[in-house]
Amino acid sequence: MSVLPSGARLHVLANAAQPVVRLQAVFRAGKTVEPRPGLAMLTARMLLEGTTTRSARQIADEVAFYGASLECDAGLDRSTLTLYCLTRHLPTLLPLVTDVLANPAFPADELAQLKKRTTQNVRVERQKTSYLASERFNELLFGADKPYGRPFDSPAFEALTAEEARDFHHAAYSFGNAEIFLCGDVAELQPLVAEAFGTTTRETALETGSDAEAARDFEREALTVQVPVPGSLQASLRLGRRWPMPHHTDTHRLQLLVKVLGGYFGSRLMKNIREDKGLTYGIYASVQPREHAAVLVIGTDVNGESAELAIREINLELRRLQEELIPAEELTTVKNYILGKFANELSTVFEQCDKYKTLVFLGLPADYYDRYVHDIEHTDAETLRELAQQYLSPDEMQTVVAGPETTVLAE
DSSP, rough: OOOTTOEEEEEEEOOOOOEEEEEEEEESOOOGSSSTTTHHHHHHHHHGBBSOBBBBHHHHHHHHHTTOEEEEEEEESSSEEEEEGGGGGGGHHHHHHHHHOOBOOHHHHHHHHHHHHHHHHHHHHSSSSSHHHHHHHHHHHOOTTTTTTTTOHHHHHHOOOOOHHHHHHHHHHGGGGGEEEEEOOOTTTHHHHHHHHOOOOOOOOOOOOOOOTTTOOOOOOOOEEEEEEOOOHHHHHEEEEEEOTTTSHHHHHHHHHHHHHHHTTTSSIIIIIIIIIIOSSSSSEEEEESOOOOOEEEEEEGGGGGGHHHHHHHHHHHHHHHHHEEEEEEEEHHHHHHHHHHHHSSSSSHHHHHHHHHHHHOOOTTTTTHHHHHHHHOHHHHHHHHHHHHHOGGOOOEEEEEESSSOOOOO
């Protein structure tokens, strides 16, 4: 990692196996710092809608001419502009990238069309039980007034103006605050990228918001919440709770525990809910880490009439992990699966860069993945049962059921 004169931090992972490059410019410009709901999303998506020197059509045509891909989107914590291209085309495309990032025009026509498309897409998504269940689940865990729990607000989004987007862009997209990730066949390209992002400077504006409050503790007893979807035959279930952050001493052991529960095709939940009961095509349990909070989520779609049975069986599997030791053969199988999958996820330089980005954004130590392998290999069944007793109590799970208008009571 090197710090450029502008203040940007340049991270380079070189691998000449294929003549392909990925360039990502990442800014602290996500939902956690937006001064008004929806502004981070609007600003990020408008970057490709025209600059002071290029129209949206010109940007799209130039990217297509070189067989490249250019996208920008806002996440919960950060916004990312991503370019994929052949190595030989990066010098030509770099001016386009910096123009898009530094000089967006926020043209009125494109702004109006983007707002209309976005609200229409959300309206369509909200006809899906899975979307509604996830949206309500996040509200329960974080509170609807906080970024991680705040649902999309169509009227507020439609009321956003180009001037607000310009102000947010000026505050959040300073090159001095950027994390630049260059990976692939880049051995001779680092100086060009360093020059492109190192010489463009801009005065850093005032803070756009406080992300320290993004995931404050939200004390609430475990609830089962019904989201009625008239006419739906399907019910989407989300169960889970706030989870220890990746810095936690037991984080890797907890990942192993969650894999046993529902993290692969042969997991406890898949065998019970899918194979034995035939209630669903698939069910999962996963940990979703963010920069200010982590969440355990158990999710599945079932027939509406089977929702209560599915919840009971999920809770049964949670209690089994609390009460019984995982058999040695099963534990060995899961460990082998995890370690094999981890090795496979490092097979390309882009995947290696993604692992590295996790360390950067979550502030994790350099030996995080070494410890991951060690902890997976050396964790025993007794330890996992103790962790299950501490973290997998059904009584501490928030439960959301989005589907037919029936009342589902937690066991």
